Amino acid sequence: MVTVASRIRLEDRECPLSTTVEHVGEWWTLLILHDAFDGYTRFDQFQENLGISSSMLTARLKTLVTDGLLERRPYQTNPVRHEYVLTNLGRSLRPVIVALAAWGNSQLAPHERSMILVDAESGEEVEPVVVDARTGRRLDDSHAYVFAAGPAAGDAMRNRYAHGRPAAPAAGPEAGHP
Structure with a gap:
């Protein structure tokens, strides 16, 4: 990721949580990434879906491109228009977005959930959890890890x-x- 002027304290700069939040902790950034995971790529799609102002969307997209999470590509030449496509680095954030959405849903009764994660083949709802890739053990036990x-x-x-x-x-x- 590209280093930008930082809002985090000097002593926090080596903390991976602090540096990650610096890049993706802003409200609109997470929602734009969520839309990108759903297949949105064009400025007008993001703007219409999110109801975000042009200036805010322009600023957030520029930051996401600068940070290497999205790539700006021309899709039309006359006039020139660009789309914003997830990079490998951007795609690697999908489990984080899924985990955040799952945590949000865990605070709601099943009938109150407006968006759920389902298996693409079966359509069955899944329960996302974060696990250790080596052992398969859940990481939500604060005493074990x-x-x-x-x-x-x-x-x-x-x-x-x-x-x-x-x-x-x-x-x-x-x-x-x-």
Whole structure:
């Protein structure tokens, strides 16, 4: 991904969650990607489906292209018009979008769900879960899986995960404690 002017704190730049949110954490970005997964490619399709202003859509599409999630391709020459097609990097976000939608649906009763994920062949609703590719075990057990400092971790990240669990923030006046 291309590095852009960042809104994240310097100490968070090595955190994969912080850097990911920097690229895809904006409301319209996730909805545009969702539409792209549904086969939308043209500016007018995104705009009509989302009800987004031209200026906002232009800005979001430009960012998605700059970040390498979408590719801008001409589909018409007179006048020149472009479509926006998912790249491999963009397509790799599909499980994230599916997981977010599944989490949203999990907060609703089955009859309240306006969109569900189904098996393309059988039409049966599926229950998306995130699993470890090696073992097939679900990752939603916060006791079985924890984050740890990786090989490129700086001192702050290594200190945070020194004991296999994040260190609790220090209490003190800045935390609202005397």
